[in-house]
Amino acid sequence: MQRRTLFKAVLNLGILSWFGLPPKLFSANQQIKFTSAEQETFAAYLDTLIPADDFTPSATQVGVPAKMLARLSMRPQPQQIVTAAGQWLNSQAVELAKKSFVELNAEQREKIVAQAERSQENSVPRIFFEMTRREAFVHYYADARSWKGIPDARAPQPLGFLDYASPPQERKG
Amino acid sequence: MTTQKTQSDYDVVIVGSGAGGGASAWALATQGLRVLVLEAGPQYTPAKDYPLTQDSWELNRFPDRAFYKTRYSFGFAQPLEEKRAHLRAYSQVQGQTNPLSQRLFGSYHHVHGVGGSTLHYSGGAHRLHPNAMKMHTLFGIAADWPLTYEELEPFYSAAETIIGVAGPAQQPGRPRSQPYPLPAHSLSYASQKIKAGVEKQLGMHWDANSLAILSRPYQGRPACNYCANCNRGCPRGDKGSVDVTFIAPALATGHCTVKSNSPVVHLQVGDNDRVVAVEYANADGQLEKVNTPILILACGAIETPRLLLATQSPHCPQGLANDSGLVGRNFMETVFFASSGLHPEQLRTQGGIPGDSVSWDFNAPDAVKDLPGGHYFAFNTPETDLIGPINYALRLAPGWGKAHKAKMREIYGHALSIAGMGESLPHPQSFITLDDTKKDKYGTPIAKIFSLVDELTLKRLEFMRTKTRDILQASGVTQVIEQYSNYDFFNATHVFGTCRMGNDPQQSVVDKYCRSHRWKNLFIVDGSVFPSSGGGEAPSLTIEALALRTAKYIKELK
Numbered sequence: 001m002q003r004r005t006l007f008k009a010v011l012n013l014g015i016l017s018w019f020g021l022p023p024k025l026f027s028a029n030q031q032i033k034f035t036s037a038e039q040e041t042f043a044a045y046l047d048t049l050i051p052a053d054d055f056t057p058s059a060t061q062v063g064v065p066a067k068m069l070a071r072l073s074m075r076p077q078p079q080q081i082v083t084a085a086g087q088w089l090n091s092q093a094v095e096l097a098k099k100s101f102v103e104l105n106a107e108q109r110e111k112i113v114a115q116a117e118r119s120q121e122n123s124v125p126r127i128f129f130e131m132t133r134r135e136a137f138v139h140y141y142a143d144a145r146s147w148k149g150i151p152d153a154r155a156p157q158p159l160g161f162l163d164y165a166s167p168p169q170e171r172k173g
Numbered sequence: 174m175t176t177q178k179t180q181s182d183y184d185v186v187i188v189g190s191g192a193g194g195g196a197s198a199w200a201l202a203t204q205g206l207r208v209l210v211l212e213a214g215p216q217y218t219p220a221k222d223y224p225l226t227q228d229s230w231e232l233n234r235f236p237d238r239a240f241y242k243t244r245y246s247f248g249f250a251q252p253l254e255e256k257r258a259h260l261r262a263y264s265q266v267q268g269q270t271n272p273l274s275q276r277l278f279g280s281y282h283h284v285h286g287v288g289g290s291t292l293h294y295s296g297g298a299h300r301l302h303p304n305a306m307k308m309h310t311l312f313g314i315a316a317d318w319p320l321t322y323e324e325l326e327p328f329y330s331a332a333e334t335i336i337g338v339a340g341p342a343q344q345p346g347r348p349r350s351q352p353y354p355l356p357a358h359s360l361s362y363a364s365q366k367i368k369a370g371v372e373k374q375l376g377m378h379w380d381a382n383s384l385a386i387l388s389r390p391y392q393g394r395p396a397c398n399y400c401a402n403c404n405r406g407c408p409r410g411d412k413g414s415v416d417v418t419f420i421a422p423a424l425a426t427g428h429c430t431v432k433s434n435s436p437v438v439h440l441q442v443g444d445n446d447r448v449v450a451v452e453y454a455n456a457d458g459q460l461e462k463v464n465t466p467i468l469i470l471a472c473g474a475i476e477t478p479r480l481l482l483a484t485q486s487p488h489c490p491q492g493l494a495n496d497s498g499l500v501g502r503n504f505m506e507t508v509f510f511a512s513s514g515l516h517p518e519q520l521r522t523q524g525g526i527p528g529d530s531v532s533w534d535f536n537a538p539d540a541v542k543d544l545p546g547g548h549y550f551a552f553n554t555p556e557t558d559l560i561g562p563i564n565y566a567l568r569l570a571p572g573w574g575k576a577h578k579a580k581m582r583e584i585y586g587h588a589l590s591i592a593g594m595g596e597s598l599p600h601p602q603s604f605i606t607l608d609d610t611k612k613d614k615y616g617t618p619i620a621k622i623f624s625l626v627d628e629l630t631l632k633r634l635e636f637m638r639t640k641t642r643d644i645l646q647a648s649g650v651t652q653v654i655e656q657y658s659n660y661d662f663f664n665a666t667h668v669f670g671t672c673r674m675g676n677d678p679q680q681s682v683v684d685k686y687c688r689s690h691r692w693k694n695l696f697i698v699d700g701s702v703f704p705s706s707g708g709g710e711a712p713s714l715t716i717e718a719l720a721l722r723t724a725k726y727i728k729e730l731k
């Protein structure tokens with residue numbers, strides 16, 4: 001089985017479906033350090049995927065980039081993808097506005113991220129987009145600050161959902 | 174590694190403390206026998222190990238520790254057919270789940286620990302349909318059970334009472350000698366919607382499920398608070414996992430000892446067709462031996478046949494209890510189809526209990542023309558794990574940016590999922606054997622799982638796909654956005670058949686009391702003894718009822 005095909009298979013699985021595959025995919029490798037420019041580009045990219053809005057903070061405000069980079073830096077293939085994708089984001093930014101990705105405004109960044117999403121399957125920007133979208137949401141929604149405005153989003157215990165049988169409009173929560 | 178010492182202080186040694194082993198321990202200890210339970214996994218502390226109170230609760234599966242797990246490999250990967258593409262798992266947001274042209278091997282889902290796989294089970298507590306025990310007589314397929322529903326009924330009742338099963342006054346097709354000990358749970362709001370829809374539009378029945386989940390406080394355990402997370406482990410102790418229902422009272426008798434972190438690694442046979450001892454690694458990793466006046470194997474339908482097949486000696490060159498050649502054969506697995514969508518109304522399906530409502534309409538093995546074997550359909554949102562923001566973000570809300578956030582707020586609590594489970598029938602291409610290349614750290618070959626989805630199962634998956642979609646639609650969901658089946662994945666939560674019970678020693682491994690036909694002090698009490706799987710019924714209650722019956726027989730032998 002091709003590694004990339006397997007990678008996609010695992011990406012596609014619900015993270016926690018009881019019928020899903022174990023999520024281990026790459027073996028640990030020597031950790032590399034991303035440059036500060038790479039880190040800034042990555043954070044700006046994640047804040048485009050998950051911006052702040054009236055209810056909730058952005059990816060950076062809840063510490064998502066740091067968590068992701070710590071993990072990605074342990075794995076050889078994702079490391080290379082992050083570096084290559086950073087270069088791609090900046091080259092698109094230069095093409096669009098003769099600036100680096102970090103210097104773009106929100107609308108311009110969104111244009112480039114949408115381009116990554118639409119890129120050819122198995123291309124660097126597309127793999128990067130799929131890999132990071134998924135993981136960014138995992139980290140972001142594992143933080144209660146992201147739940148504001150989502151009806152009844154909370155940890156299951158200790159309260160449970162004692163009003164589970166009532167119509168939602170009659171519930172207290 | 175050398176064996177340290179041999180102990181011989183017990184009447185019965187039980188290997189494994191899941192549904193079969195735990196119930197056996199309780200029944201034997203309460204009858205005054207001295208019981209030793211050897212359990213490969215740890216003793217969990219629910220409130221500490223799976224509290225479900227953290228922000229990151231959704232990331233934590235049941236926290237299986239890596240102390241010891243059944244290791245297994247897979248055989249042949251079944252090619253997938255173009256004409257069956259509609260049976261493959263997909264998600265509207267993530268695309269096709271398995272991009273390959275062959276079946277992917279997922280997992281044999283199980284837990285090693287005191288309580289076994291019931292620690293993360295969903296609490297379904299079902300009796301088999303009486304006719305599901307006569308598949309050979311009625312349809313010429315699988316094998317008949319060597320006992321009838323009527324013979325098992327008193328043990329079903331006893332197990333339900335110990336566990337505190339909550340169930341409805343009526344349940345079709347299963348005569349009862351007494352009502353369920355606790356009233357059924359009220360239907361969740363989502364289940365009320367399903368019931369109204371399917372009864373009106375499909376003429377189906379939709380009722381409360383019978384569950385090993387307390388609807389009232391019972392014997393010192395609290396009632397459920399409907400957190401919907403049974404599969405991550407119940408921190409309150411209201412779910413009827415074997416650690417709280419059978420093991421705790423067994424220990425309280427003073428006749429039962431449980432050794433956790435103590436995997437059995439060898440079985441030792443002697444003359445006169447007896448198993449004389451088992452060797453296990455103690456919590457410090459040292460090998461110890463214990464004599465086995467009576468030995469009960471209850472390691473589940475993968476590990477039990479592995480231990481038997483690996484026990485080869487001049488007395489049993491083909492493996493222990495394998496004179497029929499059937500140890501490891503007749504492997505049956507979960508046959509499953511789930512369809513999910515978003516309901517237009519806010520249902521708040523993130524709260525409740527897994528499978529709180531069901532239809533038994535297609536459960537009798539002759540319920541569907543030309544498709545022998547039963548099915549059961551149930552509300553399935555919690556088991557599909559569509560109950561938290563992470564899964565919503567990844568699986569249900571498309572896109573990114575502010576629009577994604579807005580979508581999350583709009584759809585959260587709307588996920589509705591329906592599952593069908595069906596009869597799994599034995600055939601020659603599905604079996605367990607020893608891996609000839611891979612061994613565990615004690616030098617014993619690991620199990621190798623061969624699994625093939627046969628023609629009848631494909632037909633069943635087609636039926637369950639149609640039916641789960643019909644049910645969703647009748648409930649108000651207009652579009653399926655995710656489906657999952659065991660067509661393109663091996664992922665088994667229920668496993669059976671690999672040490673089939675029967676009357677004929679040529680056609681079975683154990684007799685109607687779960688005793689080896691030849692090895693008179695050897696009993697097998699777990700999912701491996703099922704001659705047929707049942708029509709999607711959850712198996713633990715049947716395993717526990719069999720264990721109580723076997724324990725009574727053992728006491729009578731003494």
Ligand SMILES: Cc1cc2nc3c(=O)[nH]c(=O)nc-3n(C[C@H](O)[C@H](O)[C@H](O)COP(=O)(O)OP(=O)(O)OC[C@H]3O[C@@H](n4cnc5c(N)ncnc54)[C@H](O)[C@@H]3O)c2cc1C
Pocket residue numbers: 018188189190191192193194211212213214243282283284285286287288289290291293294295296297298299404435436437438471472473474476665666667668698699700701711712713714716
């Ligand atoms: C997600 C999920 C949901 C489920 N939901 C339901 C449900 O709702 N209702 C239901 O009835 N069933 C359900 N099941 C299935 C149910 O959990 C199993 O069918 C049942 O627990 C099987 O019982 P058993 O005794 O055969 O094996 P297990 O319960 O798996 O017990 C086997 C025990 O043996 C131990 N063991 C194995 N090898 C060794 C060794 N060498 N030495 C010592 N100990 C060993 C293991 O550690 C384990 O504790 C579910 C399963 C899963 C995975």
Ligand code: SF4
Pocket residue numbers: 160386387397398399400401402403404406407408409410411412525526527
């Ligand atoms: S739903 Fe009930 S039984 Fe299940 S884990 Fe929550 S409290 Fe326990």
